Amino acid sequence: MFQNKRKYISDDIMQDLSEYIASVYEADYEDEDAGKTADEDGFKLLKAPSAPRTPKASNLASSGRSSIPRPAAFFAARSCDSSPAFDEENELSPELSELVNSVDESFSEMLLRKIDEKGMSDAECYKKANIDRKLFSKIRSDMHYRPSKNTAISFAIALELPLEEANDMLSKAGFALSHSSKSDIIIEYFIKNRDYDFFRINEALYSFDQPLLGV
Numbered sequence: 001m002f003q004n005k006r007k008y009i010s011d012d013i014m015q016d017l018s019e020y021i022a023s024v025y026e027a028d029y030e031d032e033d034a035g036k037t038a039d040e041d042g043f044k045l046l047k048a049p050s051a052p053r054t055p056k057a058s059n060l061a062s063s064g065r066s067s068i069p070r071p072a073a074f075f076a077a078r079s080c081d082s083s084p085a086f087d088e089e090n091e092l093s094p095e096l097s098e099l100v101n102s103v104d105e106s107f108s109e110m111l112l113r114k115i116d117e118k119g120m121s122d123a124e125c126y127k128k129a130n131i132d133r134k135l136f137s138k139i140r141s142d143m144h145y146r147p148s149k150n151t152a153i154s155f156a157i158a159l160e161l162p163l164e165e166a167n168d169m170l171s172k173a174g175f176a177l178s179h180s181s182k183s184d185i186i187i188e189y190f191i192k193n194r195d196y197d198f199f200r201i202n203e204a205l206y207s208f209d210q211p212l213l214g215v
Helices: 011-024 057-063 072-081 094-101 107-117 122-128 133-141 149-158 163-172 182-192 198-207
Strands: none
Touching: 011 182, 011 198, 107 133, 107 163, 122 133, 122 149, 149 163, 149 182, 163 182, 182 198
């Protein structure tokens, strides 16, 4: 899809993006290029992460914590402290009923609301996000539909949402942008800079061997 020579983003932006990734990336695995310090284009590679540390017994003792599993009686006692979810007539308690009835808007509801607020038509939005019409119809007709993370991000970018609202939309689909994912960091970088061009974003993702949006 993209040639070796970048077409949509400049070397300066790629350098800035590379430095941004290096500054926030929180890898939880060994990088295949751990022995390298720069890629073929001269961009700095991320350092391989150190192995996770296991708390020492002495530290656990000083903090008052224990690594020994707690007995079942402990959990039984803790459960008695909480208010019951059901009353004597096997109906929801007032506290649980209030929580159930105060469910936040769903991904589908937020998506449709944002489309209206942006003055876009449904077709304009899903075409810009490169989402199939049938998939959009499923999301529109099912208030509780859970899209994939790729789909949720594509809609957030198509709607040109600021980072806070983009994260809010993702959370309603059960996702979040993570600093342990290079693709998420790249998406975050472009949203922070209010750059919602899919060609530029996908070219950056491709340059770092990450999955593309709307594919």
